[in-house]
Amino acid sequence: MKNDRIRTVMADVFGIDAGSISEDASQGTIEQWDSLRHMNLILALEEEFEVRFPEDQIDQLASFKLIALSLDELAADQ
Amino acid sequence: MIVKNIRHRFKLTWQLFKLARKYDVLIEKAVTVKYVDTVSFGIHCTLQSGTYVYGSRSGNKVRFGDHVAISSGCVLLGEGGLALDDFTHLGPRVVITTQYGDSRSDLLQPSAVLKYAPVHLGKGCWIGSGSVIMPGSTLGDGCIVAPNSVVFGTWRNGTSLAGNPARPRER
Numbered sequence: 001m002k003n004d005r006i007r008t009v010m011a012d013v014f015g016i017d018a019g020s021i022s023e024d025a026s027q028g029t030i031e032q033w034d035s036l037r038h039m040n041l042i043l044a045l046e047e048e049f050e051v052r053f054p055e056d057q058i059d060q061l062a063s064f065k066l067i068a069l070s071l072d073e074l075a076a077d078q
Numbered sequence: 079m080i081v082k083n084i085r086h087r088f089k090l091t092w093q094l095f096k097l098a099r100k101y102d103v104l105i106e107k108a109v110t111v112k113y114v115d116t117v118s119f120g121i122h123c124t125l126q127s128g129t130y131v132y133g134s135r136s137g138n139k140v141r142f143g144d145h146v147a148i149s150s151g152c153v154l155l156g157e158g159g160l161a162l163d164d165f166t167h168l169g170p171r172v173v174i175t176t177q178y179g180d181s182r183s184d185l186l187q188p189s190a191v192l193k194y195a196p197v198h199l200g201k202g203c204w205i206g207s208g209s210v211i212m213p214g215s216t217l218g219d220g221c222i223v224a225p226n227s228v229v230f231g232t233w234r235n236g237t238s239l240a241g242n243p244a245r246p247r248e249r
Contacts, residue, residue: 034193036178036213039230039243046245 006067009048013041026063038062045071051078103142106150116156120144120164132156138176138196148172149207158194158213166199169207169225174199176213200235209244 003023010025011018014032027033033041042058045051045067051074053061061067093114098105101119106127111117113133119142125131128151133140140156142148143164151171154160158176168174176197183191195214199205203217206225217223218235228242238247 035181036193036195036230039212040214040232043231043243043245052245 002071003064003068005048006045006064006071009044010041010064013037013044021064023064023068033062049074051075116140118142120146124148126150126152126170130154134159136194138194143201157192159196161196161198163199163201163203163219165202166205167203168205169209171208172205172211173209174211178213 007018007021010021014030014037016030016032021030027038042053042061046053049071051071053070053074057070061070090110090112093111094105094109097103097111097114097117097119101123102121103119103123103125105125108127109125109129111131111133113135116133116137117131117140121144123142123144123146125148129148130153131140132155134157136157138157138159140154140160142162143166145165146162147167148154149168149170149172152168153173155175155177160174160176174197177192177194180191180193193213197211197213198216199211200217200219200221202219203221203223205211205223206227208226209223210228212228212230215229216232217229218233218237220236221233222238223229223244224238224240224247227240227244229239229244233239239245240247
C-alpha cells in the first residue's frame with residue numbers, strides 16, 4: 001500500500017507510467033529523475049505522507065528503497 | 079564591436095516601444111524584454127525599473143494577466159513557457175526561471191545543455207522579495223511566498239510557502 005503510494009507520486013512527478021517503477025528504481029535507472037525533479041519528488045512525498053524529511057537526508061534519498069526506508073523511520077518516530 | 083552593441087541596444091529599445099504600443103503596460107527605466115513576440119500583457123500591468131524578461135525563442139508563451147505588478151530588479155526567464163495570472167505581484171529581485179542546466183551533460187562546452195519546464199502562478203499570488211521560482215513550479219490562486227524562498231513543485235490554492243525548499247508554513 002505504502003509502496004503503491006510512493007509509486008503513484010513518483011509517476012506523477014516524473015511523468016512516467018507507475019507500472020514501470022520497480023522497487024529497485026533509482027536516480028541511475030530513471031532518466032527523468034534529475035536534481036530538479038528530485039526536489040519536486042521530496043516535496044510531493046512530504047505532502048502525500050504528511051511528513052518532513054530531515055534536511056541532511058534529502059540528497060541521499062536517491063532510490064525507491066531508501067525513500068521507503070526513510071518513510072518507515074519517520075512513521076515510527078511519530 | 080561598437081556598432082554591434084549600438085545596433086543591439088537600438089533593437090531592444092525598439093522592442094520595448096512595440097510592447098508599450100500594443101499593450102496597456104507601464105514600462106519603467108532600464109527594463110529589458112527580449113523575444114517580445116511571445117510576450118503578452120493584460121490591462122494595467124507594470125514592469126518596474128531594472129526588470130529583465132526573456133521571452134521564448136522556441137515559441138512558448140510568456141503571458142501576464144491583468145493588473146500584474148513586477149517590482150524592480152526581477153528576472154523572468156520564459157523560454158519554457160510562463161504564465162502569471164491576474165493580480166499577481168512579484169516583490170523586488172524575484173527570479174522566475176523555466177530553464178535549468180542538465181548536470182548529467184558535459185559541462186565543458188561553449189553552450190550549456192539546458193532543460194525546460196513551464197511555470198504558472200495563479201491569480202492573486204504574492205511572491206516575496208528575493209525569492210526564486212524554479213522550473214516546473216505551479217502555484218494555485220492566492221498563494222503567498224515569503225521573502226528569499228526557493229519554490230519547487232505544485233501547490234494548491236491559498237498555500238503560504240517559506241524556506242529553501244519552500245514548504246507550507248502551517249507544518
